Amino acid sequence: MGIIGQAVVLFAVTNIDDIVILALFFARGAGRPHLVRDIAVGQYLGFAGILAVAVAAAFGARLLPGAVLPWLGLLPLALGLRAGWQVWRSRHDEDGGDGGGGVEWAGVLGLAAVTFANGGDNIGVYVPVFAAAGAAGMSGYVVVFLLLVAVWVALGRFFATRPVVARALSRWGHVLLPVVLVGLGLLILSGGF
Structure with a gap:
């Protein structure tokens, strides 16, 4: 799979929860003027902050010796195991452990903060993936991610009008994330990135 495919998959699995949050913001903000624009701006501001931190940390990680870089795979592996543990602990929760049911409209800056x-x-x-990908690969990831933010906003709006789909994502999206994070961590540890 090329860098574009890897970026699409990585973005999708790390942002499944964002679709649910965006759908909730669209549902709660229904009838507000300029809602789509406000949500898109808020999402881009928040995600730009995520990327800025990840890119800066990845450049810092690139200063490490090359033999150390695969060990950065321990981070997504640990996050995946932690997420899996949380899924397992909340397996009897009626809402699927989402916890996002109380999302209220908070404006552009509120959405960016969320x-x-x-x-x-x-x-x-993102940090270990970006560090392993190098500057050119990191640029590819960032461009694909920024394009996909618009797709995510559109999907959030779409799902806000389809409650069955939004409930399914809320219920099962958290199960997919740990599996992918563990796989990603193992891939980085093996030097596959």
Whole structure:
């Protein structure tokens, strides 16, 4: 799989929860003027903050000796194991452990803050991938990610009008994330990135 495919998959699995949050913001903000624009701007601001932190940390990680870089795979591996543990612990929760049911409309800066705060795990995954990919590969990831933010906003709007789909994502999206993070961590550890 080329860098574009890897970037698409990485973005999708690390941002499944964002689709649910975006759908909730669209549903809660229904009828507000300029809602799509405000949500898109808020999402881009928050995600730009995530990327800025991840890129800066990846450049710092590039200063490490090459033999150390695969060990950065321990971070997504640990995040995946932690997420899996949380899924296992919340397996009896009726809402699927989402916890996003209380999302209210908070404006552009509020959405940006929610996006950034929700992206801590994304940063932990992106740093080792970006560091292993080098400057050119990192640029490719960033461009694909920024294009996909618009797709995510459109999907969030779409899902806001399809409650069955939004409930399914809320219920099962958290199960996919640990599996992919563990796989990604193992791939980086093996030097496959």
